[in-house]
Amino acid sequence: MVRTFHLYKYSIPVDSQLILRHRFLKKREGLLVQVCCDDAQGWGEIAPLPEFSQETLEQALEQTVAWLKEWTMTTNKLSLEHLYPSVAFGLSCALAEMKGLLGEAGNYQVAPLCYGDPDELYAPLNQMQGEKVAKIKVGMYEANRDGLIADMLLEAIPDLQLRLDANRSWTLTKAQMFAKYVKPEHRARIQFLEEPCKTPAESLQFAQDTGIAIAWDETVREPDFCVEKQANLAALVIKPTLVGSLQRCIQLIEQAHQCGLKAVISSSIESSLGLTQLARIAQQYTPNTVPGLDTLDLMDYQLVRAWQGSSLPLVGLDSEFVEPLAMD
Numbered sequence: 630m631v632r633t634f635h636l637y638k639y640s641i642p643v644d645s646q647l648i649l650r651h652r653f654l655k656k657r658e659g660l661l662v663q664v665c666c667d668d669a670q671g672w673g674e675i676a677p678l679p680e681f682s683q684e685t686l687e688q689a690l691e692q693t694v695a696w697l698k699e700w701t702m703t704t705n706k707l708s709l710e711h712l713y714p715s716v717a718f719g720l721s722c723a724l725a726e727m728k729g730l731l732g733e734a735g736n737y738q739v740a741p742l743c744y745g746d747p748d749e750l751y752a753p754l755n756q757m758q759g760e761k762v763a764k765i766k767v768g769m770y771e772a773n774r775d776g777l778i779a780d781m782l783l784e785a786i787p788d789l790q791l792r793l794d795a796n797r798s799w800t801l802t803k804a805q806m807f808a809k810y811v812k813p814e815h816r817a818r819i820q821f822l823e824e825p826c827k828t829p830a831e832s833l834q835f836a837q838d839t840g841i842a843i844a845w846d847e848t849v850r851e852p853d854f855c856v857e858k859q860a861n862l863a864a865l866v867i868k869p870t871l872v873g874s875l876q877r878c879i880q881l882i883e884q885a886h887q888c889g890l891k892a893v894i895s896s897s898i899e900s901s902l903g904l905t906q907l908a909r910i911a912q913q914y915t916p917n918t919v920p921g922l923d924t925l926d927l928m929d930y931q932l933v934r935a936w937q938g939s940s941l942p943l944v945g946l947d948s949e950f951v952e953p954l955a956m957d
Contacts, residue, residue, distance in 0.1 A: 630667060630704050631665075632664070632666050632700060632701045633665045635662070635663040635953070636663075636697070637660065637954060638658070638690070638954055639661060639950055640657070641658075641950050643656055643657050643928050654898075657676065657898055657900065657927075658686055659675060659686065660686070660690060660693060661675075661900075661951070662697070664723045669727045669729075670726075670727055671722070671723040671725065671727030672902065672906075673719035673720055673722035673723030673724075673906070674899055675689050675690075675716050675719030676715060676898075676903060677713070677870070678715075678870060678897040681871055682713075682897075688713065689713055689716050692716050696709075696712065696716070709721055714870065714872055715870045717874040717877070720874075721874040721876060722875055731910070732912060735905060735909045735911070735937065736911040736915075736919070737922075737938065738758075739921075740762040741757075741763050742765075742766070751786075754789065762820065763791060764792040764923070767794065767798075767822075768794075768796055768799055772803040775793075776806070776808065777810045779791060779793065779815075779819070780810055780812055780815055783815040783818050783819075784812075784815065790818055790820045791818060792821060793819060794823040794846070794866075795822060795825045795826075796823070796846075797824045797826065797827050797828075797847060800831075804831070804835045805838060807825070811841070816839065816841050820864070821863040821891075823843070823844045823846045824843070824847050824848065825843060829845070836861030842862070842864075843862055843863065844863055844864035844866050845866065846865075849866065850868075856890070857888060858888040862890065864891035864892065864893055865882075865890055865892050865893070866893045866895050867893065867894055868896070868897045869894070870899060878894075878914075882915060892918065893919075894914075894915055894921070895920065896923075896924040900928070901925055901928075901935060901939065901943070902932050904925055905934045908920065925939055926941070930942050930944045931943040932950070933946065
């Protein structure tokens with residue numbers, strides 16, 4: 630048994646208007662890893678998300694190299710549990726692909742993502758087959774404006790289901806201001822509002838007061854998080870790059886389903902290679918749920934593997950955006 634690996638660093642320009650919490654993201658950077666065992670091979674992407682990941686890309690690279698070097702020098706199975714989330718996820722995907730454990734079919738149906746102008750949603754929604762689901766980022770503007778936009782969309786498109794994400798940006802009072810502008814008869818078509826308030830306790834209070842279902846996102850990644858059924862909790866949003874290994878993600882999905890909750894696989898703005906793997910994970914483990922993967926159009930290029938239906942140019946390992954890393 631001969632184990633080898635190749636490592637690449639990528640840097641892809643992104644939409645200059647993209648704001649992650651308190652900074653503009655001008656380029657998306659990450660690592661691509663290829664692991665090989667005899668004739669079998671697999672790929673993974675390791676891309677800590679600035680402002681959200683606990684680790685930097687430099688820290689991820691250092692840890693990845695150390696783990697891979699140890700992996701090539703043994704025939705034993707090495708643990709991923711002590712690694713940074715992005716490293717654990719990327720390596721676990723590469724190993725799963727190499728072992729033939731990651732299904733080829735992907736769920737490429739996406740919930741269109743709206744960062745500001747709701748008019749952007751009409752065209753993609755009209756083209757959707759089956760369940761019409763869209764996602765809106767809220768909490769960046771006034772709460773009453775967000776409420777008015779959500780209500781307007783629900784009014785205009787009678788079969789629309791909305792997902793909203795506030796990233797814990799509201800006080801309970803502001804969250805209730807949002808709800809005030811959503812008609813009671815429309816609230817049931819909000820599939821969930823991710824983390825409306827600054828604390829989980831306030832978010833649960835908001836849901837109880839308004840009847841608007843909520844979902845956990847940041848809460849899923851807290852060290853003491855335990856999946857449990859709670860009133861008005863509809864879903865767990867799982868961002869594997871921020872959560873950890875594929876095995877950890879599968880465990881969360883299974884626990885969510887046991888509690889009657891949706892599990893939604895969601896992007897951390899990975900490249901097209903990482904996104905296609907997320908689509909495959911979504912198809913394999915959450916086949917009846919539309920994943921949250923509508924982030925590719927934020928980028929100027931696709932990388933190595935193409936996303937189904939995308940017209941963005943595809944670049945390979947030999948492009949100016951990819952640098953092979955020598956591991957001496």
